[in-house]
Amino acid sequence: MYLPYMMKPLIISIKLSSSKSSLVIFLFSFLLLGDHSRARITLPEGVTVPAVIAFGDSIVDQGANNNLKTVVKANFPPYGQDFPDQMPTGRFTNNKTPADMIAEELGIKEILPAYLDPSIDNKEYLTGVSFASGGSGYDPQTPKIVDVLSFDDQLKQFREYIEKLKGMVGEEKTQFILENSLFLVVAGSDDLANTYFTIGIRKLEYDVPSYAGLMASSASNFLQDIYKLGARRIAVFGAPPIGCVPSQRTLGGGGLRACAEEYNQAAQIYNSKLQPVTQYLNSTLAQSRIVYIDIYNPLLDIIENPLQYGIEVVDKGCCGTGNIEVAILCNKLLPTCPDDSKYLFWDSYHPTNKGYTILVNEVLGKYVDDFF
Template sequence: MANSVGFLACCIVLLMSNAATGVLGTRNLDLKGSKDQLLDREVVPALVVFGDSTVDAGNNNYITTIVKADFAPYGKNFMGHVPTGRFTDGLLVTDYISLKLGIPLQLPYLSPAAHGESILTGVNFASSASGWFDNTATHFNVVGLTKQFEWFKSWKAEVLSLAGPKRGNFIISNALYAFSTGSNDWVNNYYINPPLMKKYTPQAYTTLLLGFVEQYTMELYSLGGRNIAILNLPPLGCLPAQITLHGHGNQTCVQSLNDVALGFNQQLPGVVDAMNKKTPGARLIILDIYNPIYNAWQDPQKFGFKYARVGCCGTGDLEVSVLCNRAVPACSNADEHIFFDSFHPTGHFYSQLADYMYSYAKPILLAPPNP
């Protein structure tokens, strides 16, 4: 029975990480932006997103998986209060960055609307519950990075066909590409997979994942990507579900989980620095999400939040995906919470994170690329 309970608990955590234009509502937003935003749009004409549920704009709506967020209370603060497949109440961090760039929000690649002019300002390939390691995506039949890259190649071909070689290549080489993934490789694969834990120590597994970071980044470079942002890992031990499952009754962050995230994050700059030396014309950027989340968790009031330990949905301890549904009451004001469900931040937190990331990345994108 104990094993069954443990397996169920793990499955609950695994459930994490209508795309027609009218349903999404995003194309109705005023995206003209300020003069500064329009200048940014000439520098960065498109945003292309790879990753997991932290940036999935709805691709999982179109595949056979239980890892979905296309139902209330997800989307409660989205335009029109429509659940779109985003694992939050409103906009994702990549949505806010799009608004700063003055470009429309990216449609999920699997949306029937993701063709024609709408894809010239980018597209979203992310699939919830995936990771750097394709093996992670197999647990819930979601789309790993290898398949996301196949989608990218099709998108690239369509852009060149629509815009012509000159404008198309400008879009491809000047777009901002973002990778936001990696948490599932640990909490939804390694720590629930005894054979994997037996095969790899945490240090060896970190090395494996960093190898995938290099593999996919260099592949993207070979396909024409030049402005590439890699988000590091969040403090895994501060996610509400991880505290519930692994905190042994304590209500503070689980240090052992934070340690594996820190181990990965501390080695990531060396990998990126090495790639920068062999990618002329590129700008490879690490965007930090660990410290913004950790600092807000440690002192919520300083950042305008009331609640860090629990999410807005249900008890906030474990609810995520199908367990965060219409039958589960959600808090009245998600902006008071760092997390919306037991794994994913609120739109309000994402807006702060986007401000932080954008202010860091903008001068790098305006500076000369690698020689």
């Protein structure tokens, strides 16, 4: 649990090249930096995180897919049934996503909007947006299967976003925002679960280790791309134990719907390739804080020891039968569980608000200091 922390005004020492002296200025603008008085975690003195910026798949898709011609959507009930005003926003859960939660824990804002949200206020750009698209992945084939935004598409939008920032606050402040923001990169699950195993379009070309290598290489290229555009603090999430999510239990876990171990092993192989990539980039890219986030073990621990976390059901989602329903298959015509706080998964693929809260608290507690 994180106690509220009253952030001190940011003090930045700027060296003046002409006089080789230092001028201490107070950059205390909620318009630019957000209201950090609401921060729930303690940051080092003199450090601020002006924005959270997310890329990836449905875990941090804040509604990007709403207006795309794809079946991978969540902008209808019962999605969002616990969101403010019971609003289905396109988030693939019953309430908030990890992107929202991390932005809130840092005291930036309660809701992180999608960059493609047509109702977005331009001021929101200053404190961050999400470019993520449900169903996307590092493999260029993955988003093509379901007609969603690729990482190239997200990178193009990020460039547009930077130009909008420059138009609002100028080049210098834009650089400050980018260099001090926290970037979330969350992908890999759809590459493995869908492109490789379920649909199998890559199996003829790659065995699991070589496909995992392709994913890690694509991740490396993307991380270098956003670094070149100004990102410095980057959280790179590994793959979860995908064989244990309800839909993969149904598809690959046999009659008893056990965890599909082949899928879990593939996730571990991929993680073993992604982690050294992030370590190498962190050590070679100047002023970077590129941190690999292990999500595999924390999620597996909840699955194996649910009662320790106040969870009762880990093998089914709250929506419908809980075995296979996700996206358009999880809809208002189906019943939902009476108490989603007892479930780890909301649909057959995505955690509930309760599950995400547990994971985000663990991630922030373990890794927050690595970014500063």
